[in-house]
Amino acid sequence: MSEIRHFKLTCIICPLGCEIEVKMEGDKIVEITGFGCPKGRDYAIQEVIAPKRVVMSVIKVNKGDFPTVSVKTDKPVPKELIPVIMKELAKIEVEAPVKIGQVIIGNVANSGANIIATRPSRKVLPVS
């Protein structure tokens, strides 16, 4: 018989912020209470089984009009990959120009998501 675990979470589907409780036995959900709608129930299940987030940051760009371009994952990635992805982003540098939506890293950290640029960078000629 496996141990029973309780999860308490605040729903973010709408501003109401229902307090949902999920009871799990092993990897099986045995009870969900406190949700106000079916969407909230689905959110709670997703959150306890495999929580996902969109990751965003900025990366260094060389010869651009600004020192950085902003980037994000093009879909939500498992929460535990966030630190791994942030480390990869800290290392990377790109050359201007960068287009909005341009893929910077494909399949980042084997997540199935790409890192894409969310702000363009124009190439600026160095002042001599």
Added chain:
Amino acid sequence: MQNDYDVVVIGGGPAGLAAAIRARELGLRVLLLENRETLGGIPLQCIHPGFGLHYFKEDLTGTEFIYRFIYKFLDMEIEHYTGAHVVSIEPFSDLEKRLRVVTSKGVLDITTTTVIYTTGARERHLFEIGITGHRPAGVYTAGEAQTMMDIDGIMPGKEIVIVGSGDVGLIMARRFALEGAHVKAVIEIMSYPGGLTRNVVQCLQDFGIPLYLSHAVTRIEGTTKVEKVILTKVDENLRPVPGTEKEIECDTVVIAAGLVPYLKVLERAGVIIDPATKGPVVNEHLETSIPGIFVAGNALVINDLVDYVVEQGELAAESAYLYIQNKGIPTKKWRKLVKGRNIRLIVPHYLSGDNDVIIYARVQKPEENVKLHFPEINKEIKLPFVKPAEMIRIKLRKEDITKAKDKITMEVVLNE
């Protein structure tokens, strides 16, 4: 004599770009003035998602959202100056406004029939929230910290305390945590968080960042750099409770104490200001107390969502068109919209009854199982809850508005 322009838009953020695009679509002669070197305004540094869910029905980052408008604006070849600072607006007559503008090429004197003022907001800083003590390096507003990190790529510090739990404070807490800084506390003077629930969950709970409700930072200490903050509990009247002082060591303090409409030039021109919104008093066309001067976006009222800012910009442009067609807003009789129980602010202030009108309002305190009640027109709207952090946005139909003689009260009442 014809004016140089039909409409001059002051400010090239989301409200201004949306207003200029709409005004051009309506065939008006438009000039847009932006005082920074680039178009786009604050969303340029908002790299997080949550933008455009209403307007584009997509979840975009602030940067992606604003570039859709920048590219459209540039494609339409709308005349504009960046690096242009408006020094004064002189309402010479109902049909002529005179603007003095300083640009890198010199001083311009411009005449226009209408002005749309979309300069956004400024951040409240530590002098406005009663923080005493030293003034060392390492104190930033949330917007300054965001510019440093997300435009310039510079980390302001490693051990962070954030003052204020509005959305800007929460989003910066996550940003610092993602970049590996230790966010030691978010401190909120009210007994409830200032920001949207989704931000409390995804920005604080995800990263285990402690939120101190009913607490205030009273002092910052440090000789050359920030060393620590002193915080205390506050009672229900927001006064410090003696004996509850606590220290938190940190190298950076981020002040996220809310926004105030930025109206310097408009105030000098003489518009009437609503002390509740700290923005201008407006009618349903977003026209200020000076005929032909319109206002939209955070210069009008602090909005939660950029989608509403754009909606106001477009409305202001349609209003400028109406004004030019009729040589003034044709309405003669106005009904005043009045704040009732648990309403902190409401916009617009005057309604004609000629149009359906979108009303934006904020409550004073959170309540559950309530209804919005309009006694003079016998209208009720049920709501599961109201929260100060969530702006109320509802549409009043013209058939309802015309039921009232001279005023319409909006109040929050508890469901029996």
